[in-house]
Amino acid sequence: MRVVIVGGGIGGLALGAGLRRAGHEVAVFDRDRDVAATGGYHITLDERAQSALARLVAPETMRRLLASGSALRLRDRDMLWDYRGRLLGYGPDLTGSASIDIDRITLRTLLADAVGADLHLGSTVSEVGIDDNGTPRVVFVEGTSVTADLVVGADGTHSVVSRHLAAGPTNHPTGLIGFSGRTRRADLDLTEQQRLGTRSTMGIGPRGAALYVGYLDPIGNAALDAPALSMSITTGPTYIWGAMFPESADIDSLRALRGRARQTALIDRFRHRNWARHTLEVIARADPASVAAFRFNAASTRATDLAPWPTGRITALGDAVHATPPTAGMGAGAAIQDAADLAAQLDSHTDITAAIGHYETQLRRRGAQVLTAAMRTVRLILATDTTPGALATTTLTPLLAVAARLRPNPSARR
Structure with missing residues (x-):
């Protein structure tokens, strides 16, 4: 299976590493030209994220x-x-x-090493969609494009992929x-x-x-x-x-x-x-x-509001779906769990759409949980x-x- 991942943050790199290790053909595209070009701050990985x-x-x-x-x-x-x-x-x-x-730069570097040559830096995606043959396609700002059996948006809060899928923003200030x-x-x-x-x-x-x-x-x-x-x-x-x-x-x-x-x-x-x-x-x-x-x-804390699109061969993970404020220290860990669930579902089902359907059900549930925890502190501060x-x-x-x-x-x- 050929999988294109849009976004080389923590979730995208974790998914790329996992799919590559499982033998899939993977390409991870990120607009950064250096994996260290990110905030040098720390993130928390609990036992679930580490597992x-x-x-x-x-x-x-x-x-x-x-x-x-x-x-x-x-x-x-x-x-x-x-x-x-x-x-x-x-x-x-x-x-x-x-x-x-762990420092975000450190973790991103470790995961980039695991993805290896399948990570393509300096690649900015302008749009995604389905071509005339019904195949998912990713278009870059310079006009070139690639196709895949599955496209996954791991491109963060301002995701091009999730905006295409939801026909609008998936989070709000x-x-x-x-x-x-x-x-x-x-x-x-x-x-x-x-x-x-x-x-x-x-x-x-x-x-x-x-x-x-x-x-x-x-x-x-x-x-x-x-x-x-x-x-x-x-x-x-x-x-x-x-x-x-x-x-x-x-x-x-x-x-x-x-x-x-x-x-x-x-x-x-x-x-x-x-x-x-x-x-x-x-x-x-x-x-x-x-x-x-x-x-x-932040995205909505209601699971039914997350990933509000028909199941298909374009999906998303992490902040592209459940954008989470840093007030609970759970956003990156949730993205890693998303990646592990998606990889497991793809290995468990021969039908890609069925795998994505099961994955997105888990994605909505997890996203609602981490958002509920993060928004408690946000609401307290605003109060x-x-x-x-x-x-x-x-x-x-x-x-x-x-x-x-x-x-x-x-x-x-x-």
Whole structure:
């Protein structure tokens, strides 16, 4: 079977690697000219995502992935704090977690290696459709085209493939704008290093401002102690943070800025909302070149709204179907599971359309689950941008902080 995959992100590369390993003829096309031309931020792979990936790639690739990943079970218990930096509570106990965090660039590079010569970079798709013989066809911007037995759109939130299938957009803005960056832990003052700790944290303030600070240490917290196999681009303890604000003309204007100018303007927006200076040090000490901006888009949380097209020999996966905000850390893992399910269905059915029908049923169910989880946090942040929400945030968080000080520290018992 010849399969053309449009998009060389995590899901597209995972599918390409799996189908190639299973003996199918595969071609993955991506507009990037370099697999490292992506955000250098981290993604979380839970046990389900890792199990799915293990069905798609060789054991050696999985060993390299684990050697390059940071094990959640080895870090401190996650923490929630308010806009003044006061502790509000702790997250669940992760000591038994099999989840890992890994740099997006690292994972994409590993999967690109697994796809090998079947990955075609610098190829921008302009449209997809069915030719006069009823065969799926992909057309590139320069006018050339290819045909296949099956075309899979793995081209993200603004997917050309899913827009063709659904005759329109498959997701919408959530109302949040995100900013992200990387900060070496050693670059922070000792007091702030101690406050943030070796954990991931989340800070929420009034008027829709929130700051997630993820902790990544694939050397000290390697999921697999095999330094010779590590490909991680992060070589020391690093905070990878994400700032969130409700969408507005003022906030959207920051997207046009670059580097230090964007970084400074971002800090100013937090300061305008009365965030404590020390809570913003992780932004102020970031590498200016790492500070990126993006809009949070999301598909519907209802399974019946996802993949709203007749089953055929053109389909899609990942954010092309269930565009998911990063607020649950499940988007990339869901795309990998999509890829594993599609590969399994193609191997289980001789009829392509029947295989796609079974796959899309699972796709809708999974997409609705991850979107429901991600949108809970989005809605919570947006709720603080209302007058009652802002009032509740400023009046209740001091009380929660007092209560947190009176409770035993669960991290101290580990």
